[in-house]
Amino acid sequence: MTGIDFATRRKPSFQLPPDACDAHCHVFGPGDVFPYAPNRRYTPEDAPKETLKALHDHLGVTRAVIVQASCHGSDNRAMLDALAWQPSVYRGVAILDENTPGADIPMMHRAGVRGARFNFVKHLGGSPDMAVFTNILRRIKPLGWHVVLHVDAPDIVPLSDMMRSLTLPFIIDHMGRVPAKDGVDQAPLAALLDLAKLDRCWIKVSGSERIDMPPYDKAIPIARRIVEASPDRVLWGTDFPHPNSTHEADEADLVDLLPQIAPDAVLQKKLLVDNPARLYGY
Secondary structure (H helix, E strand, O other), X not given: OOOOOHHHOOXXXXXOOOOOEEEEEOOXXXXXXXXXXXXXXXXXXXXXXXXXXXXXXXXXXXXXXXXXXXXXXXXXXXXXXXXXXXXXXXXXXEOOOOOOOOOHHHHHHHHOEEEEEEEOOHHHOOOOOHXXXXXXXXXXXXXXXXXXXXXXXXXHHHHXXXXXXXXXXXXEHHHHHOOHHXXXXXXXXXXXXXXXXXXOEXXXXXXXXXXXXXXXXXXXXXXXXXXXXXXXXEEOOXXXXXXXXXXXXXXXXXXXXXXXXXXXXXXXXXXXXHHHHHHHOO
């Protein structure tokens, strides 16, 4: 990943608005500086902060939320290093566990972290220890943080009662990973749209490349339904560098989906500028 030459890559046709935010992206390593977790489920190629900035310069992104990925586990140093490098434009989402020291969470808040992420996806290890989950939420709530939930489509309905019981804002990653081939009438999407009625529920219309294949024409109506259902609580991100992807996604293609997902300038500004600014304190 470190060798990507964005000068040779296609630029998107859609021009992002000023202060557009990539609200879901990652930094990986470099592994010789920030080692990957011993119990990781995958080992990515290095994609350090410099590569992420080069991508954003290429796309026209000016703000970003760096989400801690499971390959680094609860060692958040690579993400925190990136936040320290670009503190005015980067915010973070951490992975915390029962061993996270009490002083670390206020320190992360000062660094620009605004949420904690939990994975419920089976191929990445499945649900967390719910006692740990509850304890972490108790610790982050006084700081005004939110919780990010990475779930699979079949688990949206079984997890709905838990999500409804949350007393702090929660974000569902990647459109709940609902399979695009099943269309807009599938039960997981209906459950997702029902959760979107809650004023604590945010949904990322990222991950078209996770639920569909290029040109992502089946993902577009699903993302549009979500944006229409909750225009003030949706976020978008590239998911760069696309861990565990089924194909090599071109981020310019993902940017060019935006006018189809959010068809007018008002919706586009909410999705890309206003909503992340409100949630992440830009």
